[in-house]
Amino acid sequence: MNGKETGKTLLSLLVTKLFFNPIGIIAIGIAILLILVPVFMSMASKGEHFNLENPDSNRNALLSASGGAYCASDGEVDTERWAEAFAAAGVFSGTGDLFLETAEEQGIDPVLMAAIAFHETGKGTSSAVREKNNPGGLMGTDGLMVFGTLEEGIAAMGVTLHNRIIEDGLVTISDLGAVYAPIGASNDPTNLNSHWVPNVTALVSSLGGLTMNCTLASGEFAKPIPDVTVNSNYGVRVDPFTGEVSSHLGVDLDCQAPNPIFAAKAGRVVYAAYPPSGELRTYGNVVVIAHENGLFSLYAHLSRIAVQVGQEVDQLAPVGQCGSTGRSTGDHLHFEIHTGVMFGTRVNPMEYLASPASE
Structure with a gap:
């Protein structure tokens, strides 16, 4: 048996062991995941949004978020x-x-x-x-x-x-x-x-927001940071602390302290503090705003909180400043949207952000 034949035999045995063995199939699945996740994370670091269920529509949503600006709700000078x-x-x-x-x-x-x-x-x-x-x-x-x-x-x-x-x-x-x-x-x-x-x-x-070239339709969620770049997407990702694959319950948006963070939509502040204990401490300084229709928006890792519980805030009102408090690798905003109750079901925030106005 020559070298080529020996190689083919060994390869055949390897394929058989892997594909017809439950442990082998699991190993292949893990290998594929380890290859694909860094690819998705690389896309996120470039400001691209990738959603396994609907990549095209969510990429369009992210592109609209990266080029927009804040607008007056009625399109007129205040x-x-x-x-x-x-x-x-x-x-x-x-x-x-x-x-x-x-x-x-x-x-x-x-x-x-x-x-x-x-x-x-x-x-x-x-x-x-x-x-x-x-x-x-x-x-x-x-x-x-x-x-x-x-x-x-x-x-x-x-x-x-x-x-x-x-x-x-x-x-x-x-x-x-x-x-x-x-x-x-x-x-x-x-x-x-x-x-x-x-x-x-x-x-x-x-001054009340732009009156021209606006990307915000009245009543929708605005971007809490202007001209936003997404550093880490909603969904599956590699945890930056543990290195393990985990679920990310919001999106991480690029910003630098002490840049202002704005309310995505009008509502009432229902949480504004550094959680004293428990898993919520990972959020650092966090603000949560209750909106109509059972929706909540969350703003985490703030260096400074600028609102109080019970305060009514307008859309685009400053709620705090960008920071890195809590469990954070550097300045950014962790942004979530909850449905039903505060800290309830987390949904993809990018699906709620305003899209460009039609020309």
């Missing part, structure tokens, strides 16, 4: 919040109508324009806007551009945003920020641009 914000906005005081007019002329969202101006100028107090009439951090060949009047600066900012949003199609806060304030830019040695997207998003929320 005039009360708008007036209050501009009344305490340094040199911008009294220019609220000018921002509205400029945004309308350029076909852009006034809320987004105001949020960017507030962020770029420390809400109307920076030297750039006080001395150079530059409300948008606009750069020229010689550095920050100088305008003769604040009105000229606001007009120039409107044109710039029109070019980026309308002409270039950068309709989400993250896409716009990647160009308007690119991370790693040579003129940003202290990495301030990394705060641009979360800060502008928080300012948008404080």
